[in-house]
Amino acid sequence: MRIDRGGSEAQKADMALQKTNWLLVFALLVAGLFAAAQFGKLTLTLPLLRDAYPEGGALVPVLISIVGMVGIALGAVAGAVVARVGIARALTGALVAGGLLSLIEATLPHISVFALLRAAEGVSHLAIVVAVPTLMASIASDKDRPVVMGIWATFFGISIAITAALLPWLLSMGGLKAVFLAHGGGMLVMAALLFPLLPKGRISRPVPVSYWAEHRIIYTTPRLLIPGGGFVWYTSLYIALLAVLPVALALPVWVITALPLISIVGTLLGGFLGKRLAPDRLVIAGFVMTIVASAIVYFASPAIWPLFVLFFVMALIPAASFAAIPHFNYDATDRARATGGIAQLGNVGTTTGTPIFVLVFDQAGLGGVCLLMSMICILGIVLTALLRARIK
Template identity: 40%
Template sequence: MRQVSPLWIVLALWAAGLGAAAQFGKASLSFDLLAPAWPGAGPTALGLFVSIVGVPGLILGTTAGIFVQAAGYRRVLVGALAMGAVLSALQALVPPLAVMLVLRVIEGLSHLAVVVAAPVLIAQVTPVARQGLAMSLWSSFFGVTYTLLAIFGRPLAEAAGPGALFLAHAGYMAVLALVLWQVLPRGIGGAAEALPRWGAVLRQHRRIYASARVAAPAFGFFCYTITYVAVLTLLPPFLGGALQVQLALWMPLVSIIVSLTLGVWLLGRLAAVRVVMLGFFWAAGMALGLWFVWGQAIWVLGLSLGLAGALGLVQGASFAAIPQLNAAPGDRAQAAGAVAQLGNLGTTTGTPLLALILADQGEAGLVGFVIGFALLGIVLHLWQGWRRGQMRST
């Protein structure tokens, strides 16, 4: 097989991440267009159509890291992309909602495999000096995907129907499966191993969350995902009017830009965990500022974009923390699995939780929600850092 530059491998893996993020995004941007196909479906059922793809990651995230390592990264990643292509093509037929939900759950397995395997491979093929940049690029996959879907995907769904969007996604996933089958070296990530017994899986599961190194990125990432996805989904329509359109487009873009510029610059000078905590501190400040300027459109716009930028620091540095805290590929796979698991916990619970808070408390609830989880993220990282210091001193 012809040698492929690590740069092209990283870009191909990142492109696979875009396809995985679109498994959420294609539903988020089209569920209102699909609602007439399922008359009688309430908001809870329609909300499940969007979020249920995260359920496998919520249940199996950490276990997936163990099994991906055992089954072989290249095989799992290519198979997951191919499976995602088939499932998206089936969803383009817009079957009854019960069938669609089953397909979405199965699609969640494809999503989980991609988000566990790809960042481990990116860290492995990237020189240490470039890992901060590469992991920040990887972390942008959700924001980039939502931006591209807002620009291209939504108009396609409106013009040709949501089925066309799902078919386009199926084609994209199929192409990426073929590309990565060609560019990924055989045996990358080490040779496939025998699948562990369930008793060993449970013991490894306990070890992962007991480790102040393996689990640390996941704890902070949970506080990020429960905030970012919920705010990105609910803040623009809550504000309404011209602000809704501007924030829906610019919030994900700002988070990407900050992650790939200021975030990369900081990662070259500070440990990734410190950048995560700095991002959370900045997010809390932006949220507090919103409390004082609510109702003043230009200030609300600026502080909302500042909040998105702060969370952009957190997203990039959280992934950069995986290789910084864990040298062995196996530990990195398990850390990525934990990130997927707790990240899916955040994406699954954050939006309905914030929706309830907004309905009851309005903007005060939004501010408290962001500040509360930002401070929790700082405290969790301080605690894990203290634990790592205790291990070094013994």
């Protein structure tokens, strides 16, 4: 069946003729690693952050969440803003802004000022995670595009792993200040390195920016919504399970460390499978296999190997979700909108998943967690199937 993905015939012809610019793909991935580190640099140093701000109390963990809250509030409109500013210009500006903000954070200002800096950092983060996959899709050939989007889908896991590996060295050099200085300096260097590589012409058409209109456009247009329609359920699972399962199964440290790495491998495989399978089918397959794996986790507990299976098959979902952005949308502006939607919904899932799973675990144990996991996967399957049926 032919899918109406939007865009002009000229745009479609141009994209069909392209060869993948792999140098720029991996340079953009590095930019994404720095964006993910905007979360990781605080998440992985929370005890030190509490020591730095003893007066902060319960507000200190909120400093981590502020970036995600910005994504929830502004994600849907971010695509239109990035398209209007220009994708390459928005990316460069966001990297520079993020770098400068991190350098200011290194002064460890008053916690209220730090919170404002984190809010501004959330805008920078959102611009990067909208601009980068949109650019990646535009510089990839049709046959390579699913792989390229699968590579992008690994950015968060890779960044957290690298940040965790570098933190002991950075902290020994100068504590929290060294972490923020390294992050800020790295973002500024990345902006300088990327600038000459980025496309000079505008690849997206500017559109009027209206907060409510953008929400209406994204959430009433199935081809814009379908990438986030599966991704939101995945994000509600991933961080929550990393928080709950180690407690539920008394996991050793090496297993906790291995699970995100296994997810990265699964996501990369999802990118290659995307060359053979339509992204909506791969999302549904990922959810079905996650249901099966969750049952194995429960019935085989306390065995560890089912967890590796679970995180491997679950990782197919983000690869397929990001591949769905260019698969169902030719136009760069529509891709930016779809990416804004996936950013908003991803932050909704990440923010709400952990407290829900913790509550269920406290009340119903591992069985309740596995049952909830299956229910969420069923919702993902149903929503993805319904949205696909509405795309002509």
